[in-house]
Amino acid sequence: MTDRPLRYEIGPIRPPNEAYSLLLRFTRNCSWNKCSFCQLYKGKRFEKRTIEEIKSDIDTVKAIYDEIKKMSVKRGFNGRITDSLVEGIFDSHTINEGYKSVAVWMYFGCKNVFIQDANSLAMKPDVIIEALQYLKGIFPSIDRVTSYARSRTIAKGVSAENLKKMKDAGLTRLHVGLESGSDTLLQYMNKGVTKEEHILCGKKVKEAGIELSEYVVLGMGGKKWWKEHALATADVLNRIDPDFIRFRTLKVLRAMPLFEKLESGDFLLPDDEDVLREERLIIENLEGITSYVKSDHILNLLEEIDGRLPPDKKRFLETIDRYFDLTDEQRLAYRFGRRSGIYRSLDDLNDELTFFRIRKSIREMEDREPGSVEKTISLLLENYI
Numbered sequence: 001m002t003d004r005p006l007r008y009e010i011g012p013i014r015p016p017n018e019a020y021s022l023l024l025r026f027t028r029n030c031s032w033n034k035c036s037f038c039q040l041y042k043g044k045r046f047e048k049r050t051i052e053e054i055k056s057d058i059d060t061v062k063a064i065y066d067e068i069k070k071m072s073v074k075r076g077f078n079g080r081i082t083d084s085l086v087e088g089i090f091d092s093h094t095i096n097e098g099y100k101s102v103a104v105w106m107y108f109g110c111k112n113v114f115i116q117d118a119n120s121l122a123m124k125p126d127v128i129i130e131a132l133q134y135l136k137g138i139f140p141s142i143d144r145v146t147s148y149a150r151s152r153t154i155a156k157g158v159s160a161e162n163l164k165k166m167k168d169a170g171l172t173r174l175h176v177g178l179e180s181g182s183d184t185l186l187q188y189m190n191k192g193v194t195k196e197e198h199i200l201c202g203k204k205v206k207e208a209g210i211e212l213s214e215y216v217v218l219g220m221g222g223k224k225w226w227k228e229h230a231l232a233t234a235d236v237l238n239r240i241d242p243d244f245i246r247f248r249t250l251k252v253l254r255a256m257p258l259f260e261k262l263e264s265g266d267f268l269l270p271d272d273e274d275v276l277r278e279e280r281l282i283i284e285n286l287e288g289i290t291s292y293v294k295s296d297h298i299l300n301l302l303e304e305i306d307g308r309l310p311p312d313k314k315r316f317l318e319t320i321d322r323y324f325d326l327t328d329e330q331r332l333a334y335r336f337g338r339r340s341g342i343y344r345s346l347d348d349l350n351d352e353l354t355f356f357r358i359r360k361s362i363r364e365m366e367d368r369e370p371g372s373v374e375k376t377i378s379l380l381l382e383n384y385i
Contacts, residue, residue: 005096006064008057009049011116013040015175015213015246016296018146021112022061022105026054026131030118032150036189037179037217039255041118048123054131062138064102065110081106110139115147121174122153125162132169146173146211151201152193163208173211173243176201180220181236182228189220189258195236202240214242216282218300219250219275223268226278234285241289249275249299251381272301272335273324279305280320283313298384301338304345322346333358336373339380 009025028047030040068089072079075088081103089095089103105112113135120128136142154163154176176198180186183195205212214237221229237245252262252269261267270278279302283293286309293316295305302323305316323331323346330349337343337358349355365372 005094006060006067006098007096008060008064008098010097010101013118014114014116015146015148017294018112018114020104020108021114021144021146022110023101023114023116024054024057024061024135025049025116026120026123026128026147027117031122031153032119032192034190034192035179036258036261037220037250037252037256039253042255046119046122048127051127051130054127055134058131058135058138060098061102064099065106065139068099068103068106110141112144113142113146115145118148119150119153120147121149121158125158125166128171129162129165129169132166132171136170142170144172145170146175147171149174149176149201149205150193151176151178151198154201154204155193155197158204160204160208163204163210167209171210173213174205175213175215175246176205178202178214178233178236179217180229181232181234182221182225183232185220185225185229185232188225195232198236199239202236202242206240206242211244212240212242213244213246214240215246215248217248217250218279218282219270221270221278223270223274226270226274227281230278230281231285234282237282237291238285238287238289242291244294245286245291246294246296247279247300247305248297249301251299251385253382253385273331276301276320276323280317283316283320286313298339298341299381301335302346303338319346329359330355332362332373335377336362339377 010023011025011028014021014023026049028049029044031046033041033044033046068081069079072081072085075085077085086103086107090100132145135145178198179189179191181195181198186193186195202212202214216233221227252258258267262269289309291309293305293307293309293312295303302319304319307315323334326334333355334343334346334349337348337354342354342358343349362373365376
């Protein structure tokens, strides 16, 4: 390893399914940064990195890659990225996060790359294309490159021709925050985009041959607008037919502008069961599409809402109905177990010993302080954001 460890920029966020991807930062922070339900980039300025900066980071990743290969040879692994090699890198106090990230990426075959931060397509298309071409030239093993993007940016500022050029340069998937299809809610949450712009964006991305993941925020309708949120969101999804529909559940933190509306009583926060009713209504109204539905985040109560439309739609609805058929005691135990990381599916309730222990913990907590279980569940959710 060099005397001065190599470093490159890594942004603060990625989708859960990009855990083993190389993270490369093309932009810093968010170009809009006004959504009421998000606190991540507040107070930070959006910046577009230059092609020189991006290429320099790619070169640094290649240098780290080469060092790790040499490390493998030196330790007798013949260039292979073994479990023990990666564990040794993670156990070292002198190796930075960049080395750890590249080591994991190499361990999984150098296949996937995620472009950061929140809206990479706000950059000039020729810069993105040149950066992608340079990346693929350095690492020809890459077969998937993904990024976050904003609907309005694509709807209003990126031509279909440039999207196709990005696809040809290596961009394979875009993650877009639909959040809601309701114009009422999009305006209330200061999303800065309309329902029709969401649809235009989705259709342009699909027509360019780029895979599309649309994110839906469950609970965004609150107690007032949950039906409008569900029906309008289903309508948008039906008109786009995205490759993936990814559910996320709303959690309001103090640092979010939405918290003030919550405190004033203007926004009425739904509970877990309100959210499930909303989710059921969305799914019930999804028609004529072939999207994969993913609940790949701990904030979602029912992780098993995961599969392909239309064949799995009936199972999704039956799973939600199965939850509501549980007793009050079972539902509370499941919610507590899920938020504690113990349960991953309703079938886990069949483990009688675990259920007994959770039920016992709930009783003891409530005996000490009535209402403490719900407070604990809320605090656990905050830790996952």
